[in-house]
Amino acid sequence: MPTLTIDGNLIETPQDTTVLEAVRLAGIDLPTLCHLDGLPPYGACRLCLVEMTAPTQSMISSCSYPAANGMVIETRSKQVVAVRKMMLEFLLARCPTSSVIVDLAKKEGLTETRFYSEYAGRADAPGSELCILCGLCVRVCSDMIGAAAIGFNGRGENRQVASPFFLQSEACIGCGACAFVCPTSAIRIEDHDGQRFLRMWNTVVVLQPCPVCGNSFSPEPMIFLRNLAEASTDLWGICPECRRKQAASKFHSVLG
Numbered sequence: 001m002p003t004l005t006i007d008g009n010l011i012e013t014p015q016d017t018t019v020l021e022a023v024r025l026a027g028i029d030l031p032t033l034c035h036l037d038g039l040p041p042y043g044a045c046r047l048c049l050v051e052m053t054a055p056t057q058s059m060i061s062s063c064s065y066p067a068a069n070g071m072v073i074e075t076r077s078k079q080v081v082a083v084r085k086m087m088l089e090f091l092l093a094r095c096p097t098s099s100v101i102v103d104l105a106k107k108e109g110l111t112e113t114r115f116y117s118e119y120a121g122r123a124d125a126p127g128s129e130l131c132i133l134c135g136l137c138v139r140v141c142s143d144m145i146g147a148a149a150i151g152f153n154g155r156g157e158n159r160q161v162a163s164p165f166f167l168q169s170e171a172c173i174g175c176g177a178c179a180f181v182c183p184t185s186a187i188r189i190e191d192h193d194g195q196r197f198l199r200m201w202n203t204v205v206v207l208q209p210c211p212v213c214g215n216s217f218s219p220e221p222m223i224f225l226r227n228l229a230e231a232s233t234d235l236w237g238i239c240p241e242c243r244r245k246q247a248a249s250k251f252h253s254v255l256g
């Protein structure tokens with residue numbers, strides 16, 4: 001098993017881990033915004049940067065760098081703290097109203113940024129003022145859900161995540177995984193009038209009513225999931241509230 005020195009402490013890690021995983025094993029809290037266990041590293045936010053002083057001297061993004069025997073890592077050296085602060089200043093310039101970014105910056109003693117971004121304050125779509133372009137929504141949609149309903153669009157300060165041609169995404173199944181993984185809560189989902197509104201993607205998905213109570217709950221394109229779960233079709237077909245009630249009444253009748 002590789003042994004690393006992290007902030008002066010020897011840490012043994014399992015094979016095939018990243019430096020980030022080793023740092024976390026050491027109980028050190030390193031900020032990350034674009035990392036999600038289960039997805040390949042992307043290296044967008046640069047907040048996970050650490051300083052490697054052996055075997056070579058370098059600033060590395062810990063989420064994508066493999067841990068190796070004999071490495072010496074500093075997570076709070078003067079240089080690494082200065083770079084992390086600068087990354088936070090960039091993020092603050094882009095998304096000054098994001099409470100997530102503001103709180104992370106405060107932890108590093110920052111309340112303002114020296115930089116200016118043309119993007120700040122420009123709302124291309126509802127919620128886009130909070131988007132740090134971490135790409136988690138795009139990657140979870142394509143790599144985990146397999147829908148690839150959204151993607152990156154434009155360059156430089158015009159770069160953004162969006163549905164194809166900013167129109168209703170026909171590939172979107174309304175699962176909400178994008179909103180679930182978004183680190184800044186930029187993606188909002190509203191369910192009403194029998195529909196799910198994903199306004200950032202200019203997309204609306206019809207919700208299927210529960211056959212028991214009539215309340216709309218499941219996006220129609222997700223009905224295929226019920227077929228995948230044949231054994232529990234009766235439970236997949238009804239809303240979570242009715243599912244809970246049915247389970248409770250079955251439990252009650254078993255207890256007699």
Ligand code: SF4
Pocket residue numbers: 130131132133134135136137138161178181182183184185186187
């Ligand atoms: S919407 Fe959220 S998850 Fe998607 S790129 Fe922007 S910050 Fe990341």
Ligand code: FES
Pocket residue numbers: 031032033034035042043044045046047048049061062063064
């Ligand atoms: S978590 Fe490593 S670059 Fe974002």
